[in-house]
C-alpha cells in the first residue's frame with residue numbers, strides 16, 4: 001500500500017468510527033464503552049475528518065462574552081458539557097477563558113481533558129441524558145456543548161438541564177449536526193423550553209462547517225432573567 005492509499009484507509013477508518021458512534025441510541029453503557037475504546041485515537045480521527053466544531057463553538061462563546069457580558073473572560077465561569085478530550089476547552093483557553101469546568105460520560109475521555117491542563121475541574125461518569133445532580137442551578141455564565149447533540153448521543157431533552165445550570169441572563173452555545181436536527185425533535189424541544197420560559201433562542205448559524213461530510217447548526221440560547229436576580233448584563 002502506498003502512502004496515499006494508507007492515508008485514504010486511515011480516513012475511511014476514522015469516518016467508520018464516527019459513524020459507529022452515531023448508532024449507540026443514547027445508551028449510557030454502550031456510549032461509555034465505545035468512547036473508552038476511542039479515547040486514545042479520537043483526536044487523530046476527528047482531525048482527519050476536518051472537525052472544526054470546537055473552534056466555532058469556542059469563538060461563539062467569545063463573541064457572546066464580548067457582546068453581552070460585563071465581566072472579563074478570566075472571570076467567566078464556563079461549563080463544557082460533553083467535553084470529550086478537551087478540544088473545546090483548549091480553544092476557550094486560547095481565547096482567554098480560565099474558569100472552565102468539563103463533564104463527560106466517559107471517564108477515559110474526561111481524563112484526557114484533565115491532561116490538557118486548561119480545565120479547572122473535569123468530572124467523568126456524568127450522563128447528560130439525566131439530571132446533573134452534582135451541579136447546582138445557575139452556576140455557569142456560559143455552557144458550551146459541541147458534538148454532543150449528535151445522533152446516538154444526547155437527546156434534545158438534555159437541553160433543559162444545561163439551561164438549569166446556566167445562570168439567568170447567561171448563555172448556552174451548542175452545535176447540532178444537521179442529520180441530528182433533522183432526525184430528532186430538537187427544534188420542538190427548543191420551542192417547548194421557550195414556551196416554558198426556560199430559554200430563548202438568541203442566535204443561530206445555519207449550515208456552518210463542522211466535519212468534512214456534514215455541516216451543523218450552531219445555536220446560542222439565553223436563559224431568561226429571573227426577576228429576583230438583578231444582574232449587570234444587558235439583555236438581548
Ligand SMILES: C[S@@+](CC[C@H](N)C(=O)[O-])C[C@H]1O[C@@H](n2cnc3c(N)ncnc32)[C@H](O)[C@@H]1O
Nearest residue numbers: 035082083084087105106109127128129146147
Ligand atoms: C463527539 S465527542 C465530542 C467531544 C468534544 N465536545 C469535542 O467537540 O471534541 C462526544 C462526547 O460526548 C460524550 N457523551 C456521549 N453521550 C453522552 C452522555 N449521554 N452524557 C455525557 N457525555 C456524553 C462522549 O463521551 C464524548 O466525549
